[in-house]
Amino acid sequence: MGYNARRAALSIIELFLERLAPYGLKPVDFSVMSTIHHNPGVTSRQLCAALNLLPPNLVGLIQSLEARGLIERKPHPHDGRAVGLHPTDQGIALMQQAEQTASDLEVEKTSRLTAAQRKTLLDLLQKIYL
Template sequence: MLDTMPSSSSSSTTARGRPPRKTATLADTTASGDHSPDADQGLDTRYLESLLGYNARRAALSIIAVFLRRMAPFDLRPVDFSVLTLVAHNPGATSRQICAALDILPPNLVGLVRKLEVRGLVQRKPHPTDRRAQGLHLSAAGKRLQRSAQAEATTLEQDVASALSREEHDQLKGLLRKVYLHTPAPDIGSDPG
């Protein structure tokens, strides 16, 4: 849901990556021309940086950029990895469950699963009790790939958080979880339009 890359692998020399270096100096304002010296092109982004959403978005994009590169050899984008991992840890899970867990809409999952199935990584088996549903399972190849990818993700995690101490790392994840688990749900349907 946060992806942004050509599906093909081939370690892109093109991909966006580096967040713009911000060194806070106002643009040559029409009148007031008093800013920090080291601002080749930097704008004053201080207000935006005071917003959680802005920072979360920037952090997520940075991490994803790294993720995309490192997962390219597996030809897995974030969602693919998430689906694969979820199925690995929850054999027999249904599409419906995957959608709920990852906040993906059913129609958008269809294609994802189909690709994984075509690649021989995922298999569908009839659900034991509900004939409408299908249980998702990993093939042997799927299990191998998922294991490798998860190992890579774990390594990647350390690199991404290399600027953080172990404690900060845990704390950051905890705080993020707090935010998205508690965030005042958009009151779906509360609008007496």
């Protein structure tokens, strides 16, 4: 199972890297931005837990995304010690385009599957890691 999952991932990741290069997003950048985009106000701690990242690895990513003007830090509304991460207007626009590109790629790479098979595959894969 691992062998086949890895082969499938490799066949997608090569095109993913190529197609998301114009957005300046690597897979981990995309994951972090997507999580922030869909969960405005998420904290670094929550990001680490959701994406299985180590805090030291996230610090540089957050700084880079902030320097690019894609995210901003705002005080957390309920925890005075925490800071929420929010997409900027530029970050929202970028992620709308990048997520559409990623979605189109997934449809393309799974074109031999029916829509029901694609959904089943996604559901089964998520059962392994969620």
